Amino acid sequence: MKIALLGLGSVGRGVAEMVDKKDLGITITAVADSKSGYMDPAGVDIPSLLARKKKTGHCGDTGITVADIIKKATYDALVEVSPTNALTGEPSTEYIRAALGRKKHVVTSNKGPVSLAGKDLRALARKKGVAFRYEATVAGAIPVMHLLEHGLSGNEILSISGVLNGTCNYILTRMADEGLTYDQALLEAREMGYAEADPTYDVQGIDAAIKLVILTNAIWDTGKKLADVERTGIDLLTADALRLAEEDGCTIRLIAESCPKTHVLRVSPRILSKNHPLVVEGTLNALTLTTDMAKEITLIGRGAGSVETASAIIGDLLYIRDQYARRA
Amino acid sequence: MKLEMRDSPGQLVAALKPISDVGGNIIAVIHQREPERDHDTLSVQIVLELPEGKRDKLIKLLKEQGVHVQRIGEKRLLFKRTVILIGHLMHTDLSDTVDRIDSTGFAEVSDLAMSMPAVNDRSSSRITIRAVSKKDMASAMTILRQVARQKSLLLVEPLEDTA
Structure with a gap:
């Protein structure tokens, strides 16, 4: 399963680390933070990605934007964990809408889009035949939605x-x-x-x-x-x-x-x-x-934490993979 | 509850047993011989707590034992709820706050514990309210919420009911 990772803060880093460390069958093909983006359809090298982010504060090329990633990258699911205002839901809601519009699955830890536009986003996902999941938004690692x-x-x-x-x-x-x-x-x-x-x-x-x-x-x-x-x-x-x-x-x-x-x-x-x-x-x-x-x-x-939240996101991703592979 | 029974051995025990059978709790038994009465019967006053809805069953059981219920005085304050109030409790007349509950006639403040910090700090108090029924407790809580709002007090309520 190929994923595009939006956001490389605490949660994004947790997801990247676990994808690298554990044999989950997940490949990160694109990644973006607020200032830059990076794409590699064959799979991003995670240790060098995290090292680059730590050293320069950027995950990739400042010429590549989040919008580029969403529209052009090769991926099955968008993992939307960018820093987002929980009261306005932006910019995350816009990103999620764009990815669902491209018939890509979306998994997010951002509360704003789900609490404000959940109904619309769920309807859009249904219409496009993809999944929109948000286990990580509530109670961190606790799999309450599942x-x-x-x-x-x-x-x-x-x-x-x-x-x-x-x-x-x-x-x-x-x-x-x-x-x-x-x-x-x-x-x-x-x-x-x-x-x-x-x-x-x-x-x-x-x-x-x-x-x-x-x-x-x-x-x-x-x-x-x-x-x-x-x-x-x-x-x-x-x-x-x-x-x-x-x-x-x-x-x-x-x-x-x-x-x-x-x-x-x-x-x-x-x-x-x-x-x-x-x-x-x-x-x-x-x-x-x-x-x-x-x-x-x-x-x-645990209601928070980098790897704890990654647990909920990865749970959603693997669920989507199993569910949609079975259907296909 | 005032009972009348035959004055013979074992009668008092026979009268008390139905109370525990229906899940009641005996608080006091007052037993006085009244000289002017004939000596065949005995009059006993019992103070007890009964679960709701068990009154009629108890009377029926007592009758079966040959015990006559003369009088039942009811003051049932079985529902209990403990809340915490935080704010300027003295400046907002704590005795009035308590009185708003007590004056309802169906609920009362049965316990009050309080902290007394520095004069201008907010104080905290723990208040136990007893009420006759679940419905009355709900009404008492509605009153208390109103009072708390009026007086800008923070009311912390229990998550669950305790009976």
Whole structure:
């Protein structure tokens, strides 16, 4: 399977490294970052690509643009992991549309295009007879989309609830365990590289809400948007609140919930018993799916990371290869 | 609950057994001999907690034991929910916040724990609310959410119900 890789940041690098290291039957035939591009229909030499990127900051020739890659390169699937604004979805949405238009499969880790234009993009993919997959957008390495589509097929999904933001979970874990104030825990999260310089997107629950929208639309196809989510962040929580919860055998976590029957679409800090399955430590993510037949299923795993996210992307790619090879 | 039964050996135990049979919890048994009454019968007051919907079954079982139920006084506050409120709790009149729940008549604040940081810092409190039924608890929570919004307090609710 030939792939074109858009973006060579943390996730793109993880994908390239794993494709190089593991015998997956995947060849990278084109790669682009924000400043340059590189094509080799016979397969890009990955170690020299990564070395070049590290040394010069460019992956290839500054004369080759992303648009060139999408339109001209030889590939079966586009792996779209370019730096993208999750609130506008650009430039990633435009790239995905162009590749689907060329009847190429697309796999992305970018939340913006899926949460804003998911319905359109899915329809376009269907029309063109190709796949559009985005396992990596929600809960990192946790294969929730695959579970919903396959393992739980035939089940009616009644509700979902989970911890979808590792940064918030890390901050709350540290506040509970060490009695840190919110500001202290945030500072620590920044030092560990878990929080951005501007933490608003994480701590006010925006990131979790976008992931909740993606999951909700993937399951129920209800066309929800970020603005439909009732959202409360963790930035006003106090160390005392965590202590008061602790005295009661409980703790506080930022929980995303969706249940169409009760019209709940919400991200908010909630009190949970400390032995509740969604109470996970550090940057972990957790997700409980409630269905009519299987009842509750809880998944716990890493929500971010270079290789962890690559796991979700590669899972999508190999699924596409198997599915479409069988059809052909 | 006030019961009347024959004053003979084993009768009190016979009256208590149906309570545990229906999943009830006996909190107190008050047993007074009233001199003016005839000595064939015994009057007993029992304070107990019963799961919802088990009242009629209990009365039926007691009747089968030959126990007469004189009176049932109900104050059922079986649903419990613990929330955390964060903000300027004192400046926004905490006793009024509590009173808004207590004055409903169907729910009450049964426990309150509070932190007292520096004067201008936001304080945090843990509040346990008890209500008669699930529906009343939902109404109490609606009131509390309104109060929290009015007073710009952060209300942290439990993810799951505890009965």
